[in-house]
């Protein structure tokens with residue numbers, strides 16, 4: 001019998017813990033780790049079905065923009081989110097009033113992912129504190145309405161909330177996360193959440209300081 005290589009199991013724990021490795025000792029956020037965190041989340045979302053592919057495509061597109069900046073000739077300026085903001089602002093590489101010359105700046109692209117991170121934070125907290133009868137679709141919709149929805153056009157909101165209805169129930173969702181029992185999922189979420197919240201808070205503060213929270 002031929003030796004078979006065991007297929008690597010996808011674990012959401014590893015993905016969520018990636019956000020831990022984003023933070024440097026002086027509280028800067030490493031772009032590569034941040035982007036890798038999103039890559040893993042998109043992989044997880046893809047496993048939930050093709051109804052999420054329009055969301056996945058947008059996320060992949062934004063991840064790719066960040067990777068292109070990082071791999072470009074000024075890639076070192078994109079090592080952390082802080083150095084990226086400084087570099088792009090110092091060199092007038094950000095469209096501040098309307099999308100014009102720099103429609104794919106790192107700053108505006110990151111802002112979209114940053115807003116989505118708030119959705120993730122709210123959704124994970126709802127999952128963590130949920131009970132057996134809680135519906136993932138309701139938790140996801142509530143988290144969306146309290147975060148990303150206010151930045152989306154009506155048609156996107158409609159499509160997103162319709163897609164959320166296709167989410168598996170709580171038990172099946174926890175199973176897909178591949179973390180273990182419900183207790184282990186809850187413990188893992190409790191462990192990962194502070195890092196996600198920290199990354200969100202630091203980015204929010206960075207954007208607030210530079211008046212970048214409404215970039216077109």
Ligand SMILES: CCCCCCCC/C=C\CCCCCCCC(=O)N[C@@H](COP(=O)(O)O)[C@H](O)/C=C/CCCCCCCCCCCCC
Nearest residue numbers: 012041042044045054055058059112113116119148156160
């Ligand atoms: C333990 C649970 C883990 C949950 C894991 C969830 C995995 C989620 C993975 C990825 C989330 C997708 C992030 C989407 C980024 C959206 C960025 C955005 O706002 N883009 C809009 C604006 O962009 P510009 O036009 O200004 O360039 C764009 O219009 C959006 C288009 C697509 C629709 C976005 C809907 C976002 C819903 C986010 C919830 C995902 C739900 C996944 C279900 C688990």
